[in-house]
Amino acid sequence: MSDVVRAPLDQAHRPANDAACVVPGVRKVPRLGFLGLGWIGRARLDALAATGGVEVAALADSNAASLEAAARDYPGAAALDGCERLLECALDAVVIATPSGQHAGQALAALQRGCAVFCQKPLAVTAADAARVVQAAATADRLLGVDYCYREVQGMPVLRRRVLDGELGHIVAVDLVFHNAYAPDQSWCRERRLAGGGCLLDLGVHLVDLALWLQDFPRVELVDATLYRNGAPYRCDDPGTEDFAVAVLRQANGATLRLACSWHAHTGRDALIELVLHGTRGGAAWRNVNGSFYDFEIEICHGTSRELLGAPPDDWSARALTRWAARLAADGRFDPSAWGVVQGTALIEAMYARVGGAEPPS
Ligand SMILES: NC(=O)c1ccc[n+]([C@@H]2O[C@H](COP(=O)([O-])OP(=O)(O)OC[C@H]3O[C@@H](n4cnc5c(N)ncnc54)[C@H](O)[C@@H]3O)[C@@H](O)[C@H]2O)c1
Known part of the structure; x- marks a missing residue:
């Protein structure tokens, strides 16, 4: 694993959307981190990267083989072994595709670091956790999407x-x-x-x-x-x-x-x-x-x-993600319709x- 893990270029503990980074009038491509590179994570990563609308800035998976495979295909991205190190990168957003029981905690951690989040379904196992995540997105005023594809x-x-x-x-x-x-x-x-x-x-x-x-x-x-x-x-x-x-x-x-x-x-x-x-x-x-x-x-x-x-x-499968990414590039602000996810949960x-x-x- 150690020879796979590449340190992120920028270890600053701030999101790339920090106001200080924004040059007025210049629209930048959002820097994304991808957490979980198994079946759906890898498919969604490839589909989104193919649009050219985002920068694949960081990749993280606890499985060395999955991480290596993605790192080979995205050589410009930092390759990391988990959520904590991913969140040390200067990212605008995190795309989560880990096992379902981890989603709420990881989404919360990303939002609390000021990152927008696109999470695989289910966002959470309990309504209380789902509400905590949506509230964190509202508080941070960051876009939260769930892959209800x-x-x-x-x-x-x-x-x-x-x-x-x-x-x-x-x-x-x-x-x-x-x-x-x-x-x-x-x-x-x-x-x-x-x-x-x-x-x-x-x-x-x-x-x-x-x-x-x-x-x-x-x-x-x-x-x-x-x-x-x-x-x-x-x-x-x-x-x-x-x-x-x-x-x-x-x-x-x-x-x-x-x-x-x-x-x-x-x-x-x-x-x-x-x-x-x-x-x-x-x-x-x-x-x-x-x-x-x-x-x-x-x-x-x-x-x-x-x-x-x-x-x-x-070709509908990655459409929810690509639409989320387009909104992220436009302003990336919280969308109150995310509260709807709590009721289903x-x-x-x-x-x-x-x-x-x-x-x-x-
Ligand atoms: N939207 C949909 O229709 C749809 C379809 C399939 C799967 N999913 C959801 O996507 C999620 C993943 O499903 P999958 O089939 O890709 O599973 P998977 O097992 O193929 O992938 C999960 C990946 O997460 C990695 N991982 C586990 N813990 C980790 C951690 N703490 N940090 C970093 N990486 C970690 C694993 O090594 C694995 O590569 C599930 O929640 C599933 O419900 C949604």
């Missing part, structure tokens, strides 16, 4: 606009499904202490976020939740993680949300992904095509007629609380 699938922003304009009428029910024939193969995903949770925190968080975001965060309460592991009821004192989750939630307007998600699912395809809105004047659906993890269709329906809002091909936390056992780790 499906918000950026082609047609999703249009669907949101039309739902909020009332085209579907009164929403009566929302069906949320994400069954994955596989499961993450990283060992940390099967340890509650490290991952914070299983399929619910991996897949269910996306669905809950989408349902809330599409309706501009209505008040929602949990009615019931049941989790399973290997077919047996799961409780939170299990050191492993759940692989099947079902939940029923109720919106303040009376609408019922039904959520189901799982790993190792038997659905005859790689994945079954679906969000269906049932309204009094119309319906809408987001669905994966032919079992794909990447190809989606979005439609708005009135009676038997269907209007397609989005369809493949659509609270609902997921409530589902774990419902099945009993130990308190969720924070």
Whole structure:
């Protein structure tokens, strides 16, 4: 490891966005640090670097092989073994893609150093931690983004606009499904202490976020939740993680949300992904095509007629990150819409609380 770790060029304990560094009228490219260079961290790093809109200033991973591989491809970046050393660099922002249970602490540390943050989902395991992170971003007035990447699938922003304009009428029910024939193969995903949770925190968080975001965060309460592991009821004192989750939630307007998600699912395809809105004047659906993890269709329906809002091909996967980076370059200031993440986190936390056992780790 020691021959891999390159010291950052600037060890100053201040962010590069320090007012003293800014030359009026000169727009500089933000200096970014990337924490966690595993599967998604590396994919997002490469996608963002390819835009040319950011400087890859620092890389950090506790795994020497992952760090070495990234350092080879980004020779100008400082290569470091963890969060603390990364935050010693003069950075404008940090992109976090470490195991889920670490996100809140690392995001908080970065924000407290004055860095903007883009964090993989989930931002936190508990609502209290999520709120602490968002409050830190508000206090530092730094941009906080979370990789709720499906918000950026082609047609999703249009669907949101039309739902909020009332085209579907009164929403009566929302069906949320994400069954994955596989499961993450990283060992940390099967340890509650490290991952914070299983399929619910991996897949269910996306669905809950989408349902809330599409309706501009209505008040929602949990009615019931049941989790399973290997077919047996799961409780939170299990050191492993759940692989099947079902939940029923109720919106303040009376609408019922039904959520189901799982790993190792038997659905005859790689994945079954679906969000269906049932309204009094119309319906809408987001669905994966032919079992794909990447190809989606979005439609708005009135009676038997269907209007397609989005369809493949659509390179959506890094869009949330590239949009965040564009805002970072523009001014990088706190966006209060980040508070919405706390509500989804609270609902997921409530589902774990419902099945009993130990308190969720924070
Ligand atoms: N937005 C999405 O749809 C999406 C998709 C996949 C994964 N994710 C999320 O991304 C995160 C990472 O998932 P992954 O599949 O890339 O996992 P991964 O195991 O492949 O990558 C995690 C990386 O973090 C490194 N790491 C662990 N602890 C560290 C520390 N303290 N400091 C520095 N590096 C550390 C590991 O060595 C590893 O390289 C998870 O939270 C997951 O939920 C989100």
